[in-house]
Amino acid sequence: MFGYILRRIALGCAVLLLAISTLYVIVQAAPGDPASAMLGPKATPAIKAAFAEKLGLDQPMPVQIARYVGSVLSGDLGTDLRSRRPVTEVLAAHAPYTVELILAALVIAAGLGIPLGCAAAVRRNSFFDRAIGLLSVSLISVPPVIIAIYGMLLFSAALGWLPAIGAGEGLAERLHHLILPAVAVGIGWVGYIARLVRASMIEVLSANYIRNARAFGLAEGRIVYRYALRTAVAPTVTVLGVGVGYMLGSAVFAEIVFARPGIGKLMYDAVILRNYPVTLGAVLAATTLLVAATTLADILNALIDPRFKESRE
Numbered sequence: 001m002f003g004y005i006l007r008r009i010a011l012g013c014a015v016l017l018l019a020i021s022t023l024y025v026i027v028q029a030a031p032g033d034p035a036s037a038m039l040g041p042k043a044t045p046a047i048k049a050a051f052a053e054k055l056g057l058d059q060p061m062p063v064q065i066a067r068y069v070g071s072v073l074s075g076d077l078g079t080d081l082r083s084r085r086p087v088t089e090v091l092a093a094h095a096p097y098t099v100e101l102i103l104a105a106l107v108i109a110a111g112l113g114i115p116l117g118c119a120a121a122v123r124r125n126s127f128f129d130r131a132i133g134l135l136s137v138s139l140i141s142v143p144p145v146i147i148a149i150y151g152m153l154l155f156s157a158a159l160g161w162l163p164a165i166g167a168g169e170g171l172a173e174r175l176h177h178l179i180l181p182a183v184a185v186g187i188g189w190v191g192y193i194a195r196l197v198r199a200s201m202i203e204v205l206s207a208n209y210i211r212n213a214r215a216f217g218l219a220e221g222r223i224v225y226r227y228a229l230r231t232a233v234a235p236t237v238t239v240l241g242v243g244v245g246y247m248l249g250s251a252v253f254a255e256i257v258f259a260r261p262g263i264g265k266l267m268y269d270a271v272i273l274r275n276y277p278v279t280l281g282a283v284l285a286a287t288t289l290l291v292a293a294t295t296l297a298d299i300l301n302a303l304i305d306p307r308f309k310e311s312r313e
Contacts, residue, residue, distance in 0.1 A: 005299055008295055008298050008299060009295060011295075012291045012292070012294070012295040015291055016287065016288060016291045017069070019284075019287045019291070020068070020069055020072055020284060020287075021065050021069060023280065023283050023284065023287065024064070024065050024068050024069075024280060025061065025065065068280070072284065075088065076088075077091070077277065077280070077281040077284070078276075078277030078280070078281065079277060080275065080277060080278050081273075081275050081276070081277060081278070082273065082275060082278075087277050087278055087280075087281040088281070090266070090278060090281070091263070091266075091281050091282065091285050093261075094261055094262055094263050094265075094266045094282075095262075095263055095285055097167050097255075097260055097261055097262040097263075098248075098251055098255070098262035098263040098264060098286075098289075099289070100174070100178060101178065101181055101182060101185060101251050101254065101255070101260070101262060102185070102244060102247050102248065102251060102289070104178050104181075104182035104186070105182050105185040105186030105189070105247050105250075105251075106186065106240055106243075106244070106247070107182075107186075108182055108183060108186035108187065108189075108190065109186045109187075109189035109190050109192075109193050109240065109243070110193060110236070110240060112190045112193075112194075113189065113190040113191070113192070113193025113194045113196075113197065113236075114193060114194075114197050114229075114233060114236060116132050116135075116136075116190070116193075116194040116197075117132075117193060117194040117195065117196065117197025117198040117200075117201065118197055118198075118201055118224070118225075118229055118232075119132070120132040120133065120194065120198045121197070121198045121199075121201030121202045121205065121232075122201070122205075122224060124202060129198075132194060132198075133195070133198075135191070135194075136190070136191035136192075136194045136195050137191060138191070139187055139188050139190050139191035140188055140191040140192060142188065143188075144184050144185055144187075144188055144250040144253060144254065145184075145250075145253040145254075145257065147183065147184045147187055147188070148180070148181070148184035148253065148254050148257045148258065149257060151180050151183060151184055152164050152180060152257065152258070155180060156180070162176065162177075162179055162180050163176060163177050163180075164180075164258065165258055165259040166258075166259060166260070167260050167261060167262075177258075177260075180258060181251075181254040181255070181257075181258045181260060184250070184254050184257075185247050185250045185251055185254050186247070188250075189240075189243055189246075189247070192239065192243070193236055193239065193240070196235055196236055196239055197232060197233065197236055200231075200232035200233075200234075200235050200236070201224075201228060201229070201232040203232075204228045204231050204232045205224075205228055210223060210228055237297050237300050238297050238298070240293075240297060241293045241294040241295075241296065241297025241298070242294060242297070244289060244290055244293035244294070245290045245293075248263075248264070248286050248289065248290065251263075251264045252264030252265070252267065252268060255268075256268055263282050263285050263286055264286075266278065266282050267279060267282035267283060267286070270282060
């Protein structure tokens with residue numbers, strides 16, 4: 001198991017290194033001139049050339065990629081062209097808001113989706129099962145940005161129960177501000193998780209060891225929640241790991257709508273201003289979160305079900 005964990009971490013690092021190079025090329029290939037965007041239309045060609053030289057944009061692309069990868073590996077992500085602060089410092093100030101948003105969305109998705117899917121599988125083909133199926137499809141179909149806007153209109157503007165913008169200061173206030181964005185990002189995944197757990201539970205409940213457990217007279221609740229659910233939940237862990245990437249995309253819209261100072265909002269502002277160092281740093285931070293989430297999901301799956309480790313070897 002320890003060897004598998006080391007190999008999975010090494011693979012994640014390799015993927016991250018490839019992602020850094022690819023993202024740099026994509027960002028640099030985007031239309032627009034960072035010198036003109038940052039210096040204004042009155043900047044002379046000489047000033048723009050000096051600015052491009054300072055950023056290393058006058059070098060061939062392979063040289064630029066090698067320099068940027070070397071800087072990233074040394075912990076230097078550059079300097080914010082607006083505030084003149086190190087990009088690592090800017091990211092450190094914004095990353096916690098996005099991380100807490102994603103974690104809260106994962107709790108909502110798993111905390112609601114797993115029990116609903118398990119209950120639907122146990123009551124297969126009943127009215128309750130069909131109701132959960134309808135609810136799941138409905139939640140999957142609604143875009144997160146629509147949930148964010150209508151949630152703000154209903155619970156903030158109309159009822160006044162939840163704050164509409166900002167992230168709060170203290171722990172209680174931050175949790176209060178987190179409810180609406182987390183629901184907007186995570187509620188759609190409740191449907192995915194519920195359908196996945198239902199299908200997996202139905203397959204597991206028909207397995208031979210479950211029939212043997214029933215033949216020995218074990219309580220149905222113990223069979224379902226101690227034996228079947230543990231096996232059935234393994235695919236859900238993988239889906240949640242991959243789902244972090246989609247949640248990061250949804251978090252961009254949620255942070256814009258709710259004016260949260262997270263990585264998504266930072267990335268959006270940096271792209272608008274053509275702030276290359278911050279754009280690359282924000283995309284790199286989001287990619288790191290995704291790679292870390294998928295790596296952790298594979299490790300957890302291997303711990304839950306050793307057969308998963310054998311299938312990846």
